Amino acid sequence: MxxxxxxxxxxxxxxxxxxxxxxxxxxxxxxxxxxxxxxxxxxxxxxxxxxxxxxxxxxxxxxxxxxxxxxxxxxxxxxxxxxxxxxxxxxxxxxxxxxxxxxxxxxxxxxxxxxxxxxxxxxxxxxxxxxxxxxxxxxxxxxxxxxxxxxxxxxxxxxxxxxxGNTQDYWPEELHDPIARINDRIYDTLNNGVYKCGFSTTQTAYDAAVYPLFDTLEWLEGILSENRYLLGDRLTEADWRLFTTLIRFDPVYHLHFKCNRKRLIDYPNLWAYTRELYQIPGISDTVNMNHIVRHYHYSHDTINPHRITPINPLLDYWEPHGR
Incomplete structure (x- = not known):
């Protein structure tokens, strides 16, 4: 970069x-x-x-x-x-x-x-x-x-x-404030938090990022134990902003960025929610795991200087989600 x-x-x-x-x-x-x-x-x-x-x-x-x-x-x-x-x-x-x-x-x-x-x-x-x-x-x-x-x-x-002619609204006006609040926390501690963990160069910096990251995952697991989506029964941009981090978590961030207290699949609601979003028509076409795994492990030589690509867990994103 x-x-x-x-x-x-x-x-x-x-x-x-x-x-x-x-x-x-x-x-x-x-x-x-x-x-x-x-x-x-x-x-x-x-x-x-x-x-x-x-x-x-x-x-x-x-x-x-x-x-x-x-x-x-x-x-x-x-x-x-x-x-x-x-x-x-x-x-x-x-x-x-x-x-x-x-x-x-x-x-x-x-x-x-x-x-x-x-x-x-x-x-x-x-x-x-x-x-x-x-x-x-x-x-x-x-x-x-x-x-x-x-x-x-x-x-x-x-x-x-x-x-x-598509009027589906993922940022409805009546939800602007709650979407902004949830986006702010997810961005700071999770979307960008995985990078703050992976690119940190001191133990202090890593510790300052990794604990809030898992606090946020626990918080999200709780929300999704009661709600189908982050803000209830309606999909919003907050869900999609979260999804792109979750889909990369076990294949990349858990190992490569040292976000390894738990895996995504250790959170039953988050894992089922990720599968549900993946299974929405057209979404799986936007996920290219070959590029995801290759990019992170091959490009970041400060983290993986020998550019060894791990075999990674076998995850079934098509498993019924039950949500």
Whole structure:
């Protein structure tokens, strides 16, 4: 995971030494919004109207943040309206690359780029910052709309409704506050918490992350012992933001990131809930375990310098969930 400095690629890992061994995630910089009529959203500039075929999504099938956007593209019937390119799972000295493979990496359909950082410098030749996915690209303006997954899924949730006729709402207005509260805890201690555990470089930093992580899993297990979903009987974006971490927990985070007090399958309600979401039509198509396992174990040489890929448990996500 390198970065661009004034438009020049630099192979530089996160510097945890300045933060007591803690991993601190950088903020996304492209924060425009697609809206039904092209007016400005909560941040950024205007001019990004919802149109079929205008936008292109760059993702990694391994990345949980990018996975969110693929799920909403599927749920909201956007597969025929927003095109997609998939990076290779190996993220080494050149960052994300567009080398194709036999397991889902497609190359860059728009520009035939070699590296994802070239997409950033197309939008801003002097860009400085991490090169992350997802990237939502505007083919008309020839620029990046957004690289913030939490905002892309909200665009997908509603901006294209008149085009698709799909009005399913995963961020209903009456639930904004409770969704925000549950998102905040899950993001800090679990979605990002697994990374804070895995990328920590001191025992103190690891301890500060791992105990809250399992406190949150216990809290979620309790919620799901009483509710079908996080906020009752209605699926919301909070469930899907959680799902992309849970589906990776036993194959990757438990071992690779040292989140090993318990496995996901040791939580009966969380495990059944994960299977239920996986079994919703179209969702299993967004899960590529080959890319997930390969990416984490092969790309993070500070954690796994010999790049040995474990055999992993055999998990049946199609087992009846009973929820």
């Amino acid at each position: 390198g970065l661009l400095v004034d438009g020049t690629w630099t192979n530089k890992w996160y510097d945890t030494s300045a933060n007591g061994g803690k991993f601190i995630r950088s903020e996304s910089q492209f924060r425009n919004w697609i809206t039904p009529d092209g007016t400005a959203g909560p941040s950024g500039t205007d001019g990004f109207a919802a149109e079929s075929g205008r936008y292109h999504l760059y993702v990694s099938l391994a990345c949980p943040w990018a996975h969110r956007t693929l799920i909403f593209r599927q749920l909201k019937g956007l597969a025929d309206h927003v095109t997609v390119s998939v990076v290779h799972p190996d993220m080494l000295q050149d960052g994300w690359t567009f080398e194709p493979d036999d397991h889902g990496a497609t190359g860059d359909h728009l520009f035939d780029s070699a590296f994802a950082h070239e997409i950033y410098t197309r939008a801003d030749a002097a860009y400085s910052g991490r090169v992350t996915v997802p990237i939502l690209w505007d083919k008309q303006k020839n620029t990046i709309v957004s690289n913030e997954s939490a905002e892309i899924i909200r665009m997908f949730n509603s901006a294209f409704n008149t085009i698709t």
